[in-house]
Amino acid sequence: MTTLRALECLVALVDEGSVTRAAASLQMSQPALSHQLASLEREIGTPMVQKLGRGVRVTAAGNAVADEARTALNAADRAVRLGRRVGAGASGKLRVACAETMTAWLLVPVLRQWRARRREVVIELSEHTSADRMVDLVTAGSVDLAVGPRPSTTDEHIEVLGEEEVVVVAPAGHAFAQRPAVPFGELASEPFVHYVTDNGLSAWVDHLAAQRGVVLDPMVRTRSPRTAAQLAAAGMGVTIVPVSALLLRPPGVVRALEPPVSRDVVVVVASPSDALAGAFVADLRKRGLPSDRHRH
Template sequence: MATLRQLEYLVAIVDEGSFTRAAERLHITQPGLSHQFQALEREVGGPLLERLPRAVRLTPAGRAMLPHARAALADAERATTAARRATGVAGGELHLATLYSISFGVLPGALGIWRDRHPGVRVRLFEHRRAEDLAAAMAAGQADIALGPPPTAWEGPIRYVGTEEFLVITHAGDPVTSTDQTPGIRLADLADREWVHFTPDSGLAGILDRACAAAGFHPKIAVRTEQAPAAANYAAAGLGPTLVPANTIPPHFAGALLRPDPPVSRQLTAYTRTGPDPVAAAFLDILTDQALLMPTHIRRRLRLTERAPQSRR
């Protein structure tokens, strides 16, 4: 049976791209690494890597084994952490995986509270562009908790965190902000505009495309960016409207905020591969209580805007 050490060698060789660099990373001799790796290949009954002049390439058997090797190493690390927590050790790490937009908008408040309550437990954050990538990384054992949209066909525990609302952002002088619709806007009314869009590998790109498709058009593109805060700033500068999570808008933001009609939103969940240990469960409780899916400054600003048209009548 393959040992954890041998699986660690496989992962290191693949990540480093060579036996020499893997041996340096693991602080062992290259002959020792090669010997253990050959023993692993004998155990599985065939080659796991093809040795090229300047690199290595996984064989079909290696590609099949690699995700399981990563998951086994991650599980072993979490087992050690859980045992230390159970024996009263205050240190260790909480591994958390999420999407870039959620990391910016939802997590700061919850992580600040976590830091105050558990200063000895470090947080290691893994950020992904798309919900599918997040779920795949979580299935491979990357983290203790994943925070993102509900994963498809997930077999582990899932906790509902809340519903994240999206807002249309445009520049403060945009004519649409002076209509009786304010602070709401039908996306169809913006069909002829060029939009501040997102790079195709960003999950936010899919949300914007689906919302526009539901309104009957495909958005023309003025510029693409990867991050929601950058998109909001470009929209505020007049490059075109965009659609971003409300919790990514900072206080005193210069652009105009409009609620799409009908609303655009996404559910957020926290999910784990197995039942969370006490420390992970404590973070889930903080996250559920503190996640600011619609920050107070945004709620206040939208309410004030809603009253403005009435005051002009």
């Protein structure tokens, strides 16, 4: 296989007009340059250089190869420079999976910052309702990192960003409005707005209820926590949602649980040493989780 070094030697010979000057321009010895040219001739099967009395002359085949070689060398140079920019976190593509409620709540300020400071970086964002599904995408190499609640299990690298509170939403005028916080047990007597099974909150809420010996009474199920909050506020029952789902505050009652309930917010990273992924996680840490206590 022809090497870039052999092509570089041929181009230098065409540009400099002599083996001596070509070798000097590449900071290599004349025998080494001649060896590269001979290797190129064997690969192509025709002479690249014709020896004259006091020098050499590039053949027609040599000039044709040199013209194409310039394109290959320029492409290789661009590839190296791009690799250096990506390695420095200044260019490239970062594929981010995010829990759907956390995009505006957590990612938007960092995404805005990256748009201003890292214009050569393209971010591909996908939103999901299951932390386990996002981990599957990380493991499969489909995304570079995932931001959301802690998955049920994974061998991938995890960094904890903090905790997100989970709260109760009920219709306006509900008895919960008279309380600063709602004991979880009191949800058992209420019609409950639950989640479809492919939303990770479905199993999480059921596990939480089982831990407290509570049997919930689902009246309706939805895929989106934001929709669950709106349905509860509209009188369809009560629900529990992460505070990240409450950027648009529903018109109903929002109260903390008693005792308080929260869940980890984590980043699952495919390659912690990757410059872009590492910089993104560092900016998430620096920004921190939004304060949620003012919401209820």
